[in-house]
Structures are given as structure tokens and as C-alpha cells.
């Protein structure tokens with residue numbers, strides 16, 4: 001009987017990943033090595049990574065706000081800069097809040113907010129069934145419920161007028177710029193997760209007029225946008241009767257707009 005092939009050395013792994021163009025080859029080598037149970041599994045993972053699949057899709061999870069978030073193939077990988085949105089929400093919310101994570105993708109934002117605040121009533125929704133299936137697993141520990149459908153459509157009507165925090169990291173890449181995104185996003189994340197229409201604000205323009213009917217008096221809508229989109233985003237928020245506030249984190253290259261329903 002021949003002995004099974006051993007795991008490759010760490011430096012061999014790093015060399016393979018570097019040759020495939022992975023900039024953070026050492027970090028990736030560590031993660032891939034710990035995710036693989038056998039040398040065969042590791043070889044298959046390295047091959048998938050080398051073919052351009054996002055690391056998070058290869059190992060099946062992403063780190064976000066100190067949590068391990070499951071991310072299935074095709075589902076939007078939560079970006080570290082979006083932790084800024086969660087921080088803004090944490091500052092505004094309280095334990096026991098009714099939280100809705102709209103356009104939830106993996107459900108990372110709701111899961112993070114629940115982890116920070118302690119018990120909350122959490123609902124997440126997305127149009128993509130693969131995202132909903134992921135979110136369902138990621139928010140289960142917080143007792144959250146995941147719904148599938150277009151924007152607010154799948155949410156229980158009993159939430160109307162009661163939502164304290166409405167997280168809505170909607171797609172905001174202008175259509176023409178989707179082609180300029182890194183291949184990992186362009187080829188391996190669903191188009192519906194990225195494309196925000198001609199100026200990137202199409203989905204937001206559908207969310208804001210509805211949001212005001214779902215928020216409790218004093219409740220907050222929070223979303224990420226780009227610096228260039230801020231004037232248009234603020235106009236959209238104000239046109240819906242919400243009070244807009246813009247916050248920027250230069251370090252993380254993140255801009256978050258908050259729209260608060262007046263009391």
C-alpha cells in the first residue's frame with residue numbers, strides 16, 4: 001500500500017499562491033492550510049484559488065467584525081470597510097432593537113450588529129436565494145429570520161412602522177463601472193449584488209420612499225455609498241422625509257449615510 005501524499009510545505013504553498021498572483025500569499029496559505037482536511041482537498045482549494053475564485057468562496061467564510069461569516073459561491077463577500085456602517089449602527093441602536101438587514105447578502109451586517117448589541121429582533125431579506133440561504137445560517141445564532149424577495153416585499157407586515165435600525169447596503173456600483181471591478185467581484189459575485197443602475201443609486205431610490213413607512217419614529221436607515229454619490233444619496237434621503245447625516249472613515253475608504261425618521 002502506498003503512503004498518502006503529504007501536505008506541501010508552507011513555503012511551497014506560498015510560492016504556488018504567489019505565482020497565481022495572490023498578493024497576501026502567506027496569509028492565504030495559512031487560511032487554506034487550516035481549511036483543508038487532506039492534502040487532496042488542499043490541492044483542490046489552491047487550484048480554485050489560482051483560477052481566480054475569491055479566497056472567501058474557496059474556504060467558505062469571510063472574517064467580518066470579528067465574526068466568521070459563511071459565504072457560499074456567488075454570494076457577495078462582506079467587505080471590511082462595511083464594518084464602519086456597523087459601527088455607526090451600534091452607536092445609534094440599543095439592546096432589544098428591531099433590526100432589519102435589507103439586501104442582506106450573507107447577513108453579515110445583521111449578525112455583526114446582533115453580536116455587538118446583544119439580543120435584538122432581527123430580520124434579513126435578499127432577492128437572491130443563495131444569499132438568503134447563507135444569511136439564514138449566519139443569523140441563526142442571533143435568532144434572526146431570513147426572507148427572500150424584492151426589497152421590503154417579503155418582510156412580515158407586522159414590522160411596518162416599528163423598525164429601529166434599517167441596514168441597507170444596497171448595490172451602488174454604476175452599471176458602466178461594473179466592468180472595471182476586480183475580476184474576483186466581476187466574475188464571481190452575482191451581478192445583482194453589484195449593479196446599482198446608471199448612477200449607482202437606482203436601488204437606493206426604491207428603498208428610501210418605502211423606508212419611511214417601515215421605520216419607527218426616530219428609527220434610522222443606514223447605507224454605504226461612494227464619496228461621489230453623496231449629494232445624490234442625500235437628496236434621495238431628504239426627498240423621503242428623512243433627516244440625512246453623512247459620516248466618512250478615510251482609513252477604510254467608507255462613506256455611510258444615515259436617514260432618520262423624525263419623531
Ligand SMILES: C[S@@+](CC[C@H](N)C(=O)[O-])C[C@H]1O[C@@H](n2cnc3c(N)ncnc32)[C@H](O)[C@@H]1O
Nearest residue numbers: 076078103104105126127128150151169171193
Ligand atoms: C452590495 S451587496 C451587500 C450584501 C451585504 N449587505 C453586505 O454588505 O455584505 C447587495 C445585496 O443586495 C441584494 N439585492 C439587489 N437587489 C435587490 C432587491 N431588489 N431586493 C432585495 N435584495 C437585492 C443582492 O442580492 C446582494 O446580496
